[in-house]
Amino acid sequence: MKNPIGVFDSGYGGLTVLKELAARLPDYDYIYLGDNARAPYGNRSFETVYQYTLQSVQWLFDQGCPLVVLACNTASAKALRTIQQLDLPRIAPDHRVLGVIRPTTEVVGQYSVSGKVGVLATRGTVLSESYPIEIAKFFPDVEVFQQPCPLWVPLIENNEHDKPGADYFVKTYVDQLMARCAEIDTVVLACTHYPLLKDKIAAALPAGHTLISQGEIVAESLADYLQRHPEMESRLSKSANVRFFTTDSTEDFDSHASIFYGQNLRSNHVLLA
Numbered sequence: 001m002k003n004p005i006g007v008f009d010s011g012y013g014g015l016t017v018l019k020e021l022a023a024r025l026p027d028y029d030y031i032y033l034g035d036n037a038r039a040p041y042g043n044r045s046f047e048t049v050y051q052y053t054l055q056s057v058q059w060l061f062d063q064g065c066p067l068v069v070l071a072c073n074t075a076s077a078k079a080l081r082t083i084q085q086l087d088l089p090r091i092a093p094d095h096r097v098l099g100v101i102r103p104t105t106e107v108v109g110q111y112s113v114s115g116k117v118g119v120l121a122t123r124g125t126v127l128s129e130s131y132p133i134e135i136a137k138f139f140p141d142v143e144v145f146q147q148p149c150p151l152w153v154p155l156i157e158n159n160e161h162d163k164p165g166a167d168y169f170v171k172t173y174v175d176q177l178m179a180r181c182a183e184i185d186t187v188v189l190a191c192t193h194y195p196l197l198k199d200k201i202a203a204a205l206p207a208g209h210t211l212i213s214q215g216e217i218v219a220e221s222l223a224d225y226l227q228r229h230p231e232m233e234s235r236l237s238k239s240a241n242v243r244f245f246t247t248d249s250t251e252d253f254d255s256h257a258s259i260f261y262g263q264n265l266r267s268n269h270v271l272l273a
């Protein structure tokens with residue numbers, strides 16, 4: 001496992017993306033890093049998210065990853081551009097870092113008939129305006145309505161998302177989104193944690209909505225990227241191994257992660273400082 005694809009998230013959410021990457025591109029090696037000790041990122045400042053993300057990306061580079069996917073919308077919104085434009089040329093000019101926002105915004109307009117798209121995300125992602133800005137580039141006629149959902153990641157990280165109490169918080173934010181525009185017909189789960197709330201979100205939305213989660217979209221986009229970049233593709237090792245690292249307790253990670261990843265796993269601890 002010399003040159004795996006690095007997959008990063010603030011905590012568990014990126015496992016919903018890794019699961020789809022490993023299903024779509026099973027031959028490659030992957031290293032997952034969850035910064036659980038410092039999650040959630042959603043309410044943190046730009047500078048803090050940037051510093052934490054850069055540290056994590058550097059660590060994944062140090063493990064031999066030539067390519068890192070930020071499987072976290074908050075990190076993609078707040079840190080990706082700076083890392084790509086300022087840090088990479090300095091620290092690792094032949095490495096690449098990709099995010100999850102661009103692949104999603106490239107396709108989202110195809111799903112909407114009304115041209116009104118809702119975005120459910122962390123506060124950080126909403127404040128960055130990344131979704132409206134990016135969607136406007138690909139679908140200038142689509143109108144985007146954003147709803148911050150600051151309590152959802154803490155609910156999920158604390159294993160409360162499938163408890164009855166979660167229904168109230170799901171309905172609160174979904175109702176607030178729909179109050180912004182009743183014609184919204186397509187809703188993006190713009191946080192990689194939210195697929196765990198998908199059934200509850202679908203139940204809280206009026207009937208007939210398209211709910212988009214990112215895993216499969218990001219996996220398809222990465223497959224396309226690797227096809228277009230043979231110089232990167234040929235550097236990646238292919239022994240179908242997946243390794244997991246967390247900055248917090250491995251016991252907690254292992255007992256919780258299977259809900260996101262769909263199978264049991266064993267993680268290792270890493271200290272980022």
Ligand code: DGL
Pocket residue numbers: 009010011013014039040041042043071072073074075122125153190191192193
């Ligand atoms: N999974 C991250 C995202 O997609 C969660 C952010 C957080 O840690 O608050 O935005």
